[in-house]
Amino acid sequence: MLKRFLSSLTTVLLPAALFAQQNIGQKTEAVLSPEVNPDCTVTFRLYAPKAHKVAVIGDWENGVAPLTEGEGGVWEYTTAPLPSELYTYRFYVDGLIGLDPGNPFTLRDVGTTFSYFYVGGDKASYYQVQDVPHGSVEQLWYHSGATGKDRRLSVYLPAAYDGKKKFPVLYLLHGSGGDETAWLELGKTARIMDNLIARGEAVPMIVVMPNGNIGAQAAPGETPANLAFRPVMSNQIPSNYKNGTYEASFGEIVSFIDGRYKTVRNRQSRAVAGLSMGGFHSLYISLNHPDLFSWTGLFSAGLVPQFTSDLDVYSSREAKLKAYEKKGCNLFWIAIGKEDFLYEVNKDFRGELDSIGFPYEYHESSRGHLWCNWRQYMLLFVPKLFK
Amino acid sequence: MLKRFLSSLTTVLLPAALFAQQNIGQKTEAVLSPEVNPDCTVTFRLYAPKAHKVAVIGDWENGVAPLTEGEGGVWEYTTAPLPSELYTYRFYVDGLIGLDPGNPFTLRDVGTTFSYFYVGGDKASYYQVQDVPHGSVEQLWYHSGATGKDRRLSVYLPAAYDGKKKFPVLYLLHGSGGDETAWLELGKTARIMDNLIARGEAVPMIVVMPNGNIGAQAAPGETPANLAFRPVMSNQIPSNYKNGTYEASFGEIVSFIDGRYKTVRNRQSRAVAGLSMGGFHSLYISLNHPDLFSWTGLFSAGLVPQFTSDLDVYSSREAKLKAYEKKGCNLFWIAIGKEDFLYEVNKDFRGELDSIGFPYEYHESSRGHLWCNWRQYMLLFVPKLFK
Numbered sequence: 001m002l003k004r005f006l007s008s009l010t011t012v013l014l015p016a017a018l019f020a021q022q023n024i025g026q027k028t029e030a031v032l033s034p035e036v037n038p039d040c041t042v043t044f045r046l047y048a049p050k051a052h053k054v055a056v057i058g059d060w061e062n063g064v065a066p067l068t069e070g071e072g073g074v075w076e077y078t079t080a081p082l083p084s085e086l087y088t089y090r091f092y093v094d095g096l097i098g099l100d101p102g103n104p105f106t107l108r109d110v111g112t113t114f115s116y117f118y119v120g121g122d123k124a125s126y127y128q129v130q131d132v133p134h135g136s137v138e139q140l141w142y143h144s145g146a147t148g149k150d151r152r153l154s155v156y157l158p159a160a161y162d163g164k165k166k167f168p169v170l171y172l173l174h175g176s177g178g179d180e181t182a183w184l185e186l187g188k189t190a191r192i193m194d195n196l197i198a199r200g201e202a203v204p205m206i207v208v209m210p211n212g213n214i215g216a217q218a219a220p221g222e223t224p225a226n227l228a229f230r231p232v233m234s235n236q237i238p239s240n241y242k243n244g245t246y247e248a249s250f251g252e253i254v255s256f257i258d259g260r261y262k263t264v265r266n267r268q269s270r271a272v273a274g275l276s277m278g279g280f281h282s283l284y285i286s287l288n289h290p291d292l293f294s295w296t297g298l299f300s301a302g303l304v305p306q307f308t309s310d311l312d313v314y315s316s317r318e319a320k321l322k323a324y325e326k327k328g329c330n331l332f333w334i335a336i337g338k339e340d341f342l343y344e345v346n347k348d349f350r351g352e353l354d355s356i357g358f359p360y361e362y363h364e365s366s367r368g369h370l371w372c373n374w375r376q377y378m379l380l381f382v383p384k385l386f387k
Numbered sequence: 388m389l390k391r392f393l394s395s396l397t398t399v400l401l402p403a404a405l406f407a408q409q410n411i412g413q414k415t416e417a418v419l420s421p422e423v424n425p426d427c428t429v430t431f432r433l434y435a436p437k438a439h440k441v442a443v444i445g446d447w448e449n450g451v452a453p454l455t456e457g458e459g460g461v462w463e464y465t466t467a468p469l470p471s472e473l474y475t476y477r478f479y480v481d482g483l484i485g486l487d488p489g490n491p492f493t494l495r496d497v498g499t500t501f502s503y504f505y506v507g508g509d510k511a512s513y514y515q516v517q518d519v520p521h522g523s524v525e526q527l528w529y530h531s532g533a534t535g536k537d538r539r540l541s542v543y544l545p546a547a548y549d550g551k552k553k554f555p556v557l558y559l560l561h562g563s564g565g566d567e568t569a570w571l572e573l574g575k576t577a578r579i580m581d582n583l584i585a586r587g588e589a590v591p592m593i594v595v596m597p598n599g600n601i602g603a604q605a606a607p608g609e610t611p612a613n614l615a616f617r618p619v620m621s622n623q624i625p626s627n628y629k630n631g632t633y634e635a636s637f638g639e640i641v642s643f644i645d646g647r648y649k650t651v652r653n654r655q656s657r658a659v660a661g662l663s664m665g666g667f668h669s670l671y672i673s674l675n676h677p678d679l680f681s682w683t684g685l686f687s688a689g690l691v692p693q694f695t696s697d698l699d700v701y702s703s704r705e706a707k708l709k710a711y712e713k714k715g716c717n718l719f720w721i722a723i724g725k726e727d728f729l730y731e732v733n734k735d736f737r738g739e740l741d742s743i744g745f746p747y748e749y750h751e752s753s754r755g756h757l758w759c760n761w762r763q764y765m766l767l768f769v770p771k772l773f774k
Contacts, residue, residue, distance in 0.1 A: 048482065048483055049482065050439075050481045050482045051481075051483075052437075093480075093483060094437045094438075094481075095435065095436065095437045096435055096438075096480060096485075096488065097488065098483075098485035098486055098488065099485055099486060099500060101483065101484065101485065104495065104498040104499065104500065104607070104617055104618050105607075105608050105614055106493065106495070106500050108491065108493070111491040112491065113486060113491065113493050113500070117614060118613065118614060120613075128611075128613045129605070129609055129610055129611050129613055130611055131537075131611045133537075134527075134528040134537060134539070136525055136526060136527035136528070137525065137526045137527075138523055138524065138525045138526075139523060139524045139525075140521075140523035140524075141521040141523070141546075150518075150520075150521060152521070159528075218516070220491070220492075221492050222516055223516055224515075224516050224517055224518045226505065226507075226515045226516055227492055227504060227505060230491055231491050
């Protein structure tokens with residue numbers, strides 16, 4: 001019976017047999033999926049003659065929809081026209097959810113791997129590789145005295161970086177569940193920077209993307225715990241979550257970067273910004289290190305209602321805001337989506353800033369706590385820096 | 388009906404609803420999979436109460452096997468004990484093949500994404516991140532005069548690289564269907580180098596991983612064609628396949644690397660090695676640039692039986708071998724698996740070397756044209772270099 005089972009498996013799926021000759025496993029998909037049509041609708045197809053129920057679950061608006069079975073066991077669905085963006089999705093088939101087998105391109109967000117595509121033209125043209133001068137991307141390790149560990153971070157160097165000229169630095173922080181790869185992979189930071197700089201919309205700068213999970217050495221799979229350390233939300237990583245260590249010791253990352261790269265070493269030439277938990281980090285890094293930073297960006301910031309703490313790093317927020325303003329804050333930029341679950345707490349925070357007359361810029365977008373918003377905030381925030 | 392469908396979908400799969408709050412989509416899998424057991428057997432589990440037939444398709448020996456349905460709709464299978472290695476696999480469910488939803492770790496090989504795991508201890512300990520000094524990894528672009536295009540390559544710099552001391556360089560070439568990310572992702576090159584160097588088994592060196600598809604600028608998804616350029620075997624990429632351009636112009640990559648990094652700039656301190664198509668490339672790069680290289684590695688080399696060509700770069704093989712020997716070849720290392728489909732053509736090539744008395748070292752492994760072999764060849768080859 002096993003023999004018959006394996007025989008039927010081999011018949012159905014030739015590529016399995018090609019495992020013995022790994023690198024030549026040529027893939028020929030029966031159907032084209034996804035197909036981004038000229039009118040910006042997107043057609044999904046899945047060959048699944050035995051399936052009873054098939055759906056697409058995507059991160060565009062109204063992104064959950066059933067596919068309809070057509071001839072020859074091919075299921076299909078076409079969206080309404082979608083705005084230019086990068087979209088992620090998976091297929092639901094009879095109780096299981098997985099990748100689109102017709103699409104080789106994937107992204108991991110926290111613990112889940114998604115298929116993705118672009119609807120091109122407008123915003124997505126910043127996320128795509130264009131024929132412009134390209135910066136380089138590095139992943140390297142620094143010794144963290146605060147944790148006694150070697151930790152990994154990612155760095156974008158602009159195309160003009162030649163080891164002689166000095167550049168300003170944006171420190172860009174990920175959210176809960178993210179790591180030092182999140183802004184590069186999901187945020188498409190290197191492409192956004194290449195394209196903003198090439199179009200003359202942003203000044204050339206270095207972008208540093210550290211790991212904000214102070215209890216972890218690097219991204220899941222990239223630490224000495226290897227695959228035993230699985231991607232989870234940051235509050236599930238043992239030790240040091242919101243104990244102030246990351247914010248208090250952030251100067252050691254700045255020192256490492258200033259020691260390794262040609263940077264402009266003053267507060268006028270340093271920005272810190274982050275999404276969700278990284279927005280929380282960016283706020284307290286700015287407030288505790290006004291000597292290091294003068295530009296701050298909070299993207300859907302993970303602020304905590306009535307947050308109180310005995311820790312120095314989180315205390316005296318009002319006094320620290322006033323000190324930051326006095327020292328000189330070039331930009332304090334807040335952005336959030338109308339549907340974000342953090343909308344109210346961010347509104348309260350703006351009220352706090354208003355009550356003490358602290359100047360800031362505010363951008364309110366549509367939708368919620370989504371990577372499309374964070375990429376779009378980059379297109380608005382980065383052009384304002386270091387000018 | 389649509390409403391009822393969507394309602395049932397939401398009930399079954401809560402994470403779908405969390406798309407509106409992307410970064411906080413917490414994943415809680417019902418079952419643990421894969422589980423690497425203390426005796427080096429591996430247990431796979433899949434919650435699929437509606438499935439009729441479930442199997443695992445893995446790249447270990449006898450890697451195709453059915454899962455058996457147990458209580459509560461959980462299917463399960465346990466392998467025999469497996470040797471220490473990195474293994475890739477997918478699940479077959481009623482005619483569809485996809486990732487293990489319990490495993491967040493994936494690797495792309497050509498156009499297919501696989502789940503993967505380690506059986507630790509021996510060889511896999513070199514592929515895993517250990518608590519040793521870590522080198523850095525860079526992805527950057529150089530201008531190729533030969534193609535008139537900017538092209539991307541990957542570079543590993545050893546932990547000791549400080550911008551002052553000079554290091555020898557290994558140029559490491561991927562196979563057909565691969566790109567400048569293949570040796571890093573599937574080959575785990577950075578970890579292998581970190582661990583070989585930390586254990587004192589290899590001298591610190593720079594490793595350069597260019598893109599051997601001379602008609603392509605970078606990996607699929609990383610070129611100006613963006614996702615329109617899908618991962619395929621190299622002979623399906625239009626223009627320039629085996630027209631000699633890559634091998635003839637390889638000096639421009641060496642010049643770029645020597646200009647950007649602190650390298651020891653002589654043939655004694657340069658090696659070129661590659662797998663499959665990259666073995667073919669390494670052979671002809673060595674033979675046409677004996678002034679640049681004195682160490683050569685052919686891993687499951689994609690040699691072509693009775694290969695003839697009018698191109699200078701592929702002609703006069705015997706004379707060029709003799710010239711390489713005369714100039715001084717420190718190591719000419721050939722490795723292949725007993726079951727490799729290229730075994731015979733490699734045997735013929737060794738016969739050709741024997742007939743002219745060209746000295747080489749030969750390693751014959753078990754199994755076929757597989758990444759496990761190419762990683763294992765690295766553990767044997769790299770320690771021989773630059774000594």
